[in-house]
Amino acid sequence: MIGCEDARRLIVGRVDGTLSSPLNHALDRHLAVCGACREAADTQHVVSSILRHRPDEPMPAMFWSELSERLDAARKQGWGSAANWRAWSLRLVPVAAAAAILAFVVPQSRHARSDGELSTALVSLAVPPGGLLALTAPRADDDSAMVVLLANEWWQEERP
Amino acid sequence: MDADESLVVDAVAGSREAFDELVVRYQLRIYNLVRAMSGGGVDADDVTQETFLRAFRAIARFRGESTFRTWLYRIAMNVMKTHQEQRGRRLTLIVSAEPGEHGESAIDRALSSEDLESDVARRDAIDRALADLPENLRAIVTLRDVQGLAYEEIAAVLGIPVGTVESRVFRARQRLRPALAHLVGWSDAGPTAGGCAPGLSRKERGRA
Numbered sequence: 432m433i434g435c436e437d438a439r440r441l442i443v444g445r446v447d448g449t450l451s452s453p454l455n456h457a458l459d460r461h462l463a464v465c466g467a468c469r470e471a472a473d474t475q476h477v478v479s480s481i482l483r484h485r486p487d488e489p490m491p492a493m494f495w496s497e498l499s500e501r502l503d504a505a506r507k508q509g510w511g512s513a514a515n516w517r518a519w520s521l522r523l524v525p526v527a528a529a530a531a532i533l534a535f536v537v538p539q540s541r542h543a544r545s546d547g548e549l550s551t552a553l554v555s556l557a558v559p560p561g562g563l564l565a566l567t568a569p570r571a572d573d574d575s576a577m578v579v580l581l582a583n584e585w586w587q588e589e590r591p
Numbered sequence: 592m593d594a595d596e597s598l599v600v601d602a603v604a605g606s607r608e609a610f611d612e613l614v615v616r617y618q619l620r621i622y623n624l625v626r627a628m629s630g631g632g633v634d635a636d637d638v639t640q641e642t643f644l645r646a647f648r649a650i651a652r653f654r655g656e657s658t659f660r661t662w663l664y665r666i667a668m669n670v671m672k673t674h675q676e677q678r679g680r681r682l683t684l685i686v687s688a689e690p691g692e693h694g695e696s697a698i699d700r701a702l703s704s705e706d707l708e709s710d711v712a713r714r715d716a717i718d719r720a721l722a723d724l725p726e727n728l729r730a731i732v733t734l735r736d737v738q739g740l741a742y743e744e745i746a747a748v749l750g751i752p753v754g755t756v757e758s759r760v761f762r763a764r765q766r767l768r769p770a771l772a773h774l775v776g777w778s779d780a781g782p783t784a785g786g787c788a789p790g791l792s793r794k795e796r797g798r799a
Contacts, residue, residue, distance in 0.1 A: 443757050447742075471765065478764040481771050482736035485717045486710035487623050491636045494618065498640045502607070502647055510648040511610065 433461050435468055442472045446479050595659045602650050610650060613659065614643050620738060621667050627733045630722035633674045641674075642667040657747055664740070664748045668730070713774070720770035724763055731756055732763035 433441070441458040444450040450458065462469050505511055593599075595616070601609035621642055625635040645666050653662060721729050730749065734740045735756070742760075746753045 439761055440757060443761050471761075474768045475761065475764050477775055478767045478771060479736050481774055482717065482732065482767075483739070485623075485627065485737050486714045487619055488626050488635075488714060490618055490622055494622075494636060494640070495614075497636075498614065498643055499611075501640060501644050502610070505644060505647055506607065511605070511607065511650055 432464075433457050435461075435465060438462070438465065438468045439471060442468065442475050445472070446475045593658055599653065599655070599659045603653055605651070610647060617660070617663055618643070621663065624664070624667060624733065624738055625671060627718055627721055627737050628671060628729060629675070630718045632722070633671060633678065638667070638670050638674050642670045645670060658744070660740075661744050661747050664734070664738075664744075668748060716774060717771070720767050723770060724766060728759055728763035728766065731759045732767070735760050736764075 438458060438461045441450060441454055445455065445458060462472060502511070595613065598609045598612050598616075602613060618639065622635055622639045625633065625638045625642075629635065629638075642663070646663055649666075653659070657665075721733060724732070731745060734745045734748065735742070740748070742753050742756045745756045749756075
């Protein structure tokens with residue numbers, strides 16, 4: 432026979448209609464001998480029903496017109512569109528970063544010293560608070576590459 | 592397939608009409624979520640508009656890792672939290688101020704047996720009961736019972752485990768019983784505490 436703690440978990444499942452038949456039977460056997468859990472089951476069913484039937488409050492009369500104006504203004508500022516240049520700049524930064532790394536690594540590997548060691552290179556990726564994204568490599572030889580990418584200040588824009 | 596999927600795809604691609612249709616689908620749910628959660632403590636109209644405005648600004652970055660509904664509810668909860676923090680006060684239920692001839696409030700008058708039938712009185716009674724819950728319990732029981740979200744979706748919206756959602760739903764409903772008892776003719780005895788013990792059934796209690 433299950434105890435009260437398990438019974439209360441099953442009661443929640445029963446209210447939602449998700450309880451399997453064997454678990455329903457197990458719960459019934461417990462409720463047959465436990466007044467406290469019977470009362471809890473009653474409470475769960477009735478309170479859930481009351482809340483589910485909470486009457487909706489109608490939308491304010493001006494809601495749609497006011498929101499529509501705000502959405503129009505946001506669209507004019509460039510929001511809400513896949514063509515939004517801010518969104519695209521965020522998407523392109525990792526692609527550009529990968530291209531920059533390749534631009535550095537390929538020349539370096541062709542000019543590896545005879546003992547097999549690659550020229551030491553430091554690649555730092557820094558995103559200072561101002562939103563500047565820089566991928567730099569120090570000049571190791573004539574073929575080393577320095578790539579600097581500048582992201583716009585919206586790189587750090589807040590997420591919803 | 593998610594019922595919103597084709598609209599969301601179009602909205603992400605920049606279709607204003609598709610986004611507007613999503614607003615139509617969800618405006619009443621979001622507005623009443625805010626009303627039930629805040630009991631009038633925040634401007635539900637403003638919070639709902641802000642929710643859709645934020646969603647509009649972010650829609651191009653929506654990746655479908657959750658359903659649109661989950662994503663939108665998460666935005667709504669964040670906007671509500673921001674508004675509450677800005678106001679810097681606990682949620683309160685705003686009731687109309689005119690006292691009756693015996694000094695009772697409009698809510699008290701509305702809870703007379705005749706007025707219990709009215710939608711406004713019933714909704715206010717429910718929202719008042721919800722407002723008395725701790726915020727973590729209020730959020731979960733509102734999302735579950737008022738809004739009809741599944742436990743997994745509530746867990747995703749609030750960022751908590753499903754087991755926590757289930758246990759908080761149980762506790763919230765138990766705590767709501769005294770406040771809602773008058774709506775169903777219960778005695779206003781609180782929930783029974785303690786472990787498994789034989790007790791009288793309701794029928795037996797009626798005869799005792």
